Amino acid sequence: MIGDTLELIVVAVDDIASSLRHVRLAAADGGPLPPAAAGANIQLRLQGAARTWRNAYSLISPPGRRDAYEIIVRRVPESRGGSAFVHEVLKPGDRLVASWPSNLFAPQRTARHHLMIAGGIGITPFLSYVADFAHSGASHALHVCCRESETGTFAPWLQACGELHHYWDADGHRLDIPALLARQPAGTHLYVCGPAALNDEVIQAAANAGWPASHVHCEHFGAALSGGTPFTAFLSRSGIEVEVGESESLLEAIERVGAAAPCLCRGGACGVCVTRVLEGEPEHRDHYLGAAEREGGELIMPCVSRARSTRLVLDL
Amino acid sequence: MMQSQIVSRPRYRDLAAEDTAGAHLLIVEGDTLAAGQMAALATAFAVVAERLQTWLVSAPATALAPGRVRRLHTVEEARTALEHIEDGFGIADRLYLQGTEPFMWSLATAAGRAGLSPTQIRMQHAGSLKRRVWCTHCHQTTENVTTNIATCAGCARALLVRDHFSRRLGAFMGVMVDAEVPGEVPQREEVFR
Structure with missing residues (x-):
């Protein structure tokens, strides 16, 4: 193969x-x-x-x-x-x-303890983590936020899980994120994967508590957010103009017209699809570009980001 | 001597407390204290004074310090205390070190063994530029090196003291200076005073 x-x-x-x-x-x-x-x-x-x-x-x-x-x-x-x-x-x-498989969210091998927080279907990467930790004997805890009716759904994959907790949206059952993050030993690595609101809340709570950023890891599922108002993209090198529809991403539109566009994660995380913007104003939705690069407006991640202007000219 | 083109050579900056919710431990090499330095530290750590503990190592008995103060006699004593800290370190804790490089790195490596991440440790250099040197030939360390060429305490080779630094060992690299032409050893100069 x-x-x-x-x-x-x-x-x-x-x-x-x-x-x-x-x-x-x-x-x-x-x-x-x-x-x-x-x-x-x-x-x-x-x-x-x-x-x-x-x-x-x-x-x-x-x-x-x-x-x-x-x-x-x-x-x-x-x-x-x-x-x-x-x-x-x-x-x-x-x-x-x-x-081929790619991995932008691998567990940190030097961690003394792995603390995982999952939101909904964001549990999926942690199912393989748990298998890994069960095999290696690494200390770990998994905190799952889900619907009350789905607390048992992933049980077949969690047989070997060490510490496991479920939370749902009812009094007495919600995850107290600051309390959880306040009492973790040095050497802990924190991983979060869930809806953007949960990811943001956990990352912010960790920063507020004084966690070093080097110990906080997040996987976003961003592709679902790549739709929006239609706009036009002009690919200057290939001379092609493409209409980006409301339910497709800029990257998908580029691929649809047959232009070569390298990509890897399709979720705005890896940076492989970074493209130069020659004209127009990007609407950034990625997690890759830094604040200065965003404001510079000269780069865009077409897998998730779109346009504020009606037209973007790309160096593609 | 605190700057180098060798990227592994650590850079240090003035200590400033980070207002995290964890415990804050400041360890100062007392005999490097200059006039006014403790007052500057007290100001820099005022925001976390409630959660601050200061360890004074080999400091004059009259020295004052911010936070809860503990006095220790030697860096070895401080290292042992770090490794046996009650309940261990938390992920939001910070360790601040001030002193010579051998002092700071003795404690930083001990803290690392206790689980602290390098991103939780801050260092400010003070006092002598003396170096701990690790011999690439016999793997022994030589302490208190102030010259550009030092005699290895392990194998007695004449070592050229490099700026290459190992964070794991907390030491600079020393390589045999006359490996090419035996006996041809340049003049020693005291450059790390």
């Missing part, structure tokens, strides 16, 4: 909750898959009738497993269609093109 992409085949799909689908994928040629470490994700190319989605999903299979990749996809009502495709169309036997 050497090449830029992987050919996968859907082995099984299971609905593990009303809006959660577990998908098991194997190599289409029956061979072993590239190994992936805890926290890795793959990007799936989902070919719909009218359009193509490229969505990144965390691998929940135990780290290093080469016989299959497993993912869990939540169906998002306001989704741009990728999750709906997985829930409605995808079936065993279907073939998919996927990226």
Whole structure:
């Protein structure tokens, strides 16, 4: 399986909750898959009738497993269609093109204790973390914020989890983030993955409490936020003008017209798709550019960011 | 001598308390204290005075310090105390060190073993520029080096003292100066006074 992409085949799909689908994928040629470490994700190319989605999903299979990749996809009502495709169309036997695994959210190997906070489907990277820590014996605790009805949904993947707590939105059951962060020993690394509001709250609470930023790690699922008001993008090098629709990202529009655009995470985190802006005002939604670069307005991450102006001219 | 093009050479800056919710521990090498220095530290740490503990190591008995004060005789005593700190360190704690480089790095490496991250440690240089030197040949360390060429305490080689610094060992690198032409040892100069 050497090449830029992987050919996968859907082995099984299971609905593990009303809006959660577990998908098991194997190599289409029956061979072993590239190994992936805890926290890795793959990007799936989902070919719909009218359009193509490229969505990144965390691998929940135990780290290093080469016989299959497993993912869990939540169906998002306001989704741009990728999750709906997985829930409605995808079936065993279907073939998919996927990226090689990449990892922008690996556990810190020097940590003395791993403190994980998950929000909703943001638990997925931690399912592979827990398998990793159970294997290595690393000290860890997982705090899960979810719906009350879903506290048991991920139990099959959490058998080996050490300290495990669930929280939901009811009196006496909410996670007190500042209290949790106030009493952690030196050498702890904090990981958060969930909706933007939870991520922001945890990062802010950690900063307020005096956690060194080097010990705070976050994975955003940003692709769902890449839609918005339509605008026009002009690719100056290739001379192509493309209309970016409200439910597609700038990157997807660029790919649709066939222009070459390198990318990796598709969530505004990795920085691979950074592109120079020649004209127009970007609306930054990434987590990669620093404050000065944002204000400079000369760079954009097309995977999640859009335009404030009606037109952007890109150096592509 | 505090600046170098060698990127591993640590840089130090004036201590300033970071107003985090954790405990704050300031350790000062007493015999490097210059007039007015303690007053400057008291000002710099006023915001965390409630949560501050100051350890004075080998300081004159008359020396004053901000926060709860503990007096220790030697850096070894301070190192042992750090490694056995009750309940250990918390993630929001900060350690501030002031003194010579061998003093600060003896304590920083001990704090690291106790779990403290380098991002929780701040250092301000004071006093002598003397160096701890680690011999790349016999792996022994030589203390209190003030010359550009030093005799290794382990293997007696003449070592050229480099600016290359190991944070793990808390020491500068020393390499045999006459490895190419045995016996050809340049003049020693006292450059790390």
